[in-house]
Amino acid sequence: MRPHDTQTLLPAHDYDLAATLSSGQAFRWRERDGWWEGVIGARWVRLQHRDDQGIAAETAVPQNDWQWLRDYLQADLDLDSVLRTFPDDEPMRASVAACRGLRLLRQEPWECLASFILSSTKQIVQIQQIIGLLCERFGAPLPTPPGRAPLHAFPTAARLAAASEGELRACKMGFRAPNLLATARQVADEKIDLKSLRLCSVEDARERLVQLPGVGPKIANCVLLFACGFPQAFPVDVWVMKALRQLYFPKRRPSPARLRRFVATHFGPNAGYAQQYLFHYMRLNGRAAPQQTSTAARRRA
DNA sequence: TGCCAGGGCTGGG
DNA sequence: CCCAGCCATGGC
Numbered sequence: 001m002r003p004h005d006t007q008t009l010l011p012a013h014d015y016d017l018a019a020t021l022s023s024g025q026a027f028r029w030r031e032r033d034g035w036w037e038g039v040i041g042a043r044w045v046r047l048q049h050r051d052d053q054g055i056a057a058e059t060a061v062p063q064n065d066w067q068w069l070r071d072y073l074q075a076d077l078d079l080d081s082v083l084r085t086f087p088d089d090e091p092m093r094a095s096v097a098a099c100r101g102l103r104l105l106r107q108e109p110w111e112c113l114a115s116f117i118l119s120s121t122k123q124i125v126q127i128q129q130i131i132g133l134l135c136e137r138f139g140a141p142l143p144t145p146p147g148r149a150p151l152h153a154f155p156t157a158a159r160l161a162a163a164s165e166g167e168l169r170a171c172k173m174g175f176r177a178p179n180l181l182a183t184a185r186q187v188a189d190e191k192i193d194l195k196s197l198r199l200c201s202v203e204d205a206r207e208r209l210v211q212l213p214g215v216g217p218k219i220a221n222c223v224l225l226f227a228c229g230f231p232q233a234f235p236v237d238v239w240v241m242k243a244l245r246q247l248y249f250p251k252r253r254p255s256p257a258r259l260r261r262f263v264a265t266h267f268g269p270n271a272g273y274a275q276q277y278l279f280h281y282m283r284l285n286g287r288a289a290p291q292q293t294s295t296a297a298r299r300r301a
Numbered sequence: 302t303g304c305c306a307g308g309g310c311t312g313g314g
Numbered sequence: 315c316c317c318a319g320c321c322a323t324g325g326c
Contacts, residue, residue: 121321126309174307179323216323238321304326311320 004062010055010070014079016101017049023280025105025226027115027128028135028154039135040072041108042153044144047073060143074106082231085268091247092274095281102280104273105226109194110187111154112227117180117214118173119222126172133171138163160184179214186212198228205230225272233272234263243278 021029021036029038035046035058044060057069070076079101086092118134119127131154138159139152160168161184168177186192192212197205205228209220217236224233236244236259244259254262267274 117323119321120323121306122308123310123320126307126321129309169307172308175305175324176307214323218322306323306325309320311318313318314316 004064006059006062008057008063008066008069009050009053010057010066010073010075012054012073012075014101015049015055015073015075015103016099017047017055019099019101019280020073020103020105021047023102023276024124024283025276026107027119027124027131039142039151039153040068042140042142043068044142044148044151045069058145060145060148071106074103077103079103082270082273085270086274086277087266087268091243091278091281095243095274095277098281098284099277102277104231104276106229107227108154109197109223109227110157113183113187113194113209113212113215113219113223114154114157114160114180116219116222117183118176120176120214120216120219130171130173134160134168134173137167137171157184157187161188176214182213183215194223194227197224198230202230202233206233221272225275231270231272234267234275235272236263236275237279239279239282240275243282247278 017036018031021038022031026038029036031037032046035048037044037046039045043063046058048056050056055073055075057066083096086096115127115131118130122130135152135154138155140156142151142153144151160180163181163184165177165181168181171177173180187194192208197208200208202224205224206217206220209215209223210217215223219235221233221235224230225235234240244263245253248262248266263271263275
C-alpha cells in the first residue's frame, strides 16, 4: 500500500462483508455497484470483498494510515478463536454454518448510542431513514468523490443538544426525540464519558448507560457490544428471543430471570458474538421457520 | 397491571 | 387498496 492513496486492500480471512454491514449493527451502509458505501467518522468510504484477497477500500480523500478502518471492521480479529468458544450445540452449529464470516464492528460510541436510541420499536429500514435525515440536517458535510451526492457525518452530541425537540421530531423519530435530546445533552455536558466506558467492568458500564433516557437493557447491551468492545454483552430483542425460545426452549416458556441466567452462562465469553449469529440466522429463516406452533409463527410462514 | 406513543414497511385479505 | 402488526422504552 502506497502512502497518501485513496485505495487499499486489507487482508481479511473469513469475512462476510455483506452480512456484517447489513446485520442491524450499523445503519449507514448501502450497496451500490457491487460496493458497500458508508461513512466512518468523518470519512466517506466504500468497501468490496475480494475472494482470497481481502477487503478493497476506497476513500474520497487520500489516506496515509488505514488503522481507523481496520479498527472499525475488526479485520485483524481471528474469527476462529471466537467461534471455538461457542457452545457445541445444534443451534449454534446451524447459525454459524448459515453465515460463517459474520463479524462484529467496532463503532464510535456516541453514534452507536444515538442510533440505538432511535432503533427502539423500529425496523432496520426505518432506522436507516431516520438516521439519514438526522445526518443530512445536523451532520457536518463531508468530501465525497466527484459526481456523488453530498454526504454528512453523524451529528455530534453537542449539535443535537442544541437542536429543538421539534426539529428532531421532523426527522420522523416520534417519541424518541425527547430521549435522544436529553441523552445528547448529558453527553455534551460530560455527565457521562462514553469513550471511557470500555475501561469499566461490563456491569458498571451497563449501569451507567441505562441511566440515560431512552436506554434500557437491550439498547445498553447493543452499545456495550458494538462500540465498547464487551464481547459478552448480549442484547435480547424479539429475534433473539424467538431464537432462544424455538431453538433452546421449544417446550416450555422460560421466565425472564431463567432466560437471563441461561444467556449469561450458556454462551461463554463471546456470548454477544454468538447472539449476532443467532440473530442473523433467525432473520434469514424467520419467514420459513419450520417448527411453528404459535399463531405468530404460523402467520409468518 | 396494561396501554399508549411516531410511522413506514410487510403480509394478508 | 386497506389495515393490522411489528417494535424497546418510558410514562401514565
